[in-house]
Amino acid sequence: MLLFYISYSPQFYRTIRLDRGALGLGFSIVGGFSSPHGDLPIYVKTVFGKGAAIEDGRLQRGDQIIAVNGHSLEGVTHAGAVAILKNTKGTVVLTVLS
Known part of the structure; x- marks a missing residue:
């Protein structure tokens, strides 16, 4: 009998x-709405x-960015997420799912 252990974090x-x-x-x-790989969340x-x-x-690499300064990234294109990040000056508050 083979047993498989799934590491869950x-x-x-x-x-x-x-x-x-x-x-x-x-x-x-990476990622975003209408990305070449489909509709994906925004990840580091x-x-x-x-x-x-x-x-x-x-x-960390792989963290999902949920919001930038309270602005949700749900349904945002990759280019839109890049623009939001680039246009945010000073302190940037990221809500991430790790």
């Missing part, structure tokens, strides 16, 4: 505040070696 919401500095937020995203694709995300240390 509970998901949880958290709020991450990043102060956009000269190096930017320091992460890229890469956390760069420089920028607010790496300095803070909490944002």
Whole structure:
């Protein structure tokens, strides 16, 4: 008899505040409504070696970004999510599902 164990890690919401500095937020995203792979949530694709995300240390590859400064990303295109992130100045408050 073969037994398979599924590793389950509970998901949880958290709020991450990043102060956009000269190096930017320091992460890229993937997904979005009408993406080439279908309608997907917005996820963190890469956390760069420089920028607010790496300095803070909490944002991880694979985190789903639910909202930016209270603005929901549900149903937003990839380009729309990029625009929201780029146009948000100063402190950026991310609601993420990890």
